Amino acid sequence: xxxxxxxxxxxxxxxxxxxxxxxxxxxxxxxxxxxxxxxxxxxxxxxxxxxxxxxxxxxxxxxxxxxxxxxxxxxxxxxxxxxxxxxxxxxxxxxxxxxxxxxxxxxxxxxxxxxxxxxxxxxxxxxxxxxxxxxxxxxxxxxxxxxxxxxxxxxxxxxxxxxxxxxxxxxxxxxxxxx
Ligand SMILES: [Zn+2]
Numbered sequence: 001x002x003x004x005x006x007x008x009x010x011x012x013x014x015x016x017x018x019x020x021x022x023x024x025x026x027x028x029x030x031x032x033x034x035x036x037x038x039x040x041x042x043x044x045x046x047x048x049x050x051x052x053x054x055x056x057x058x059x060x061x062x063x064x065x066x067x068x069x070x071x072x073x074x075x076x077x078x079x080x081x082x083x084x085x086x087x088x089x090x091x092x093x094x095x096x097x098x099x100x101x102x103x104x105x106x107x108x109x110x111x112x113x114x115x116x117x118x119x120x121x122x123x124x125x126x127x128x129x130x131x132x133x134x135x136x137x138x139x140x141x142x143x144x145x146x147x148x149x150x151x152x153x154x155x156x157x158x159x160x161x162x163x164x165x166x167x168x169x170x171x172x173x174x175x176x177x178x179x
Pocket of ligand 1: 060
């Protein structure tokens, strides 16, 4: 799986480009929203906590399934749609897309068995035959040399996304002023 860097940046960028824009909320809400997109984008990897506590294999299991993404988005949307004065449908779609960005990134990562994408319907693991992201070798410890390659790749990926966003925003502003 990519590290939290790639997941967080992807969530943040999606939050910026999805139709429900930050510009429609106050400055205070904007910060919450940005933190929210990052939280949703990395949530699936919190499955390392029960794994640490119990020693059982949880990682890339249920929290990495489409079923869980759906349930998670439904519950979260229920609790926060009123609070943020947005429709249930809006929050649900927003959350579901950002959550699924995590599954997409993991799907295109090299190494490992893949994810149990269709739990609880099948225990099979799925991953792309053509990976994009280099794997993070957790078992090799913190100071493994291969982490530099992974980190560099993710920083370049993140920089490209931020650059793309900046072009997109400039294009939109230019287009609006011409209308
Ligand atoms: Zn993951």
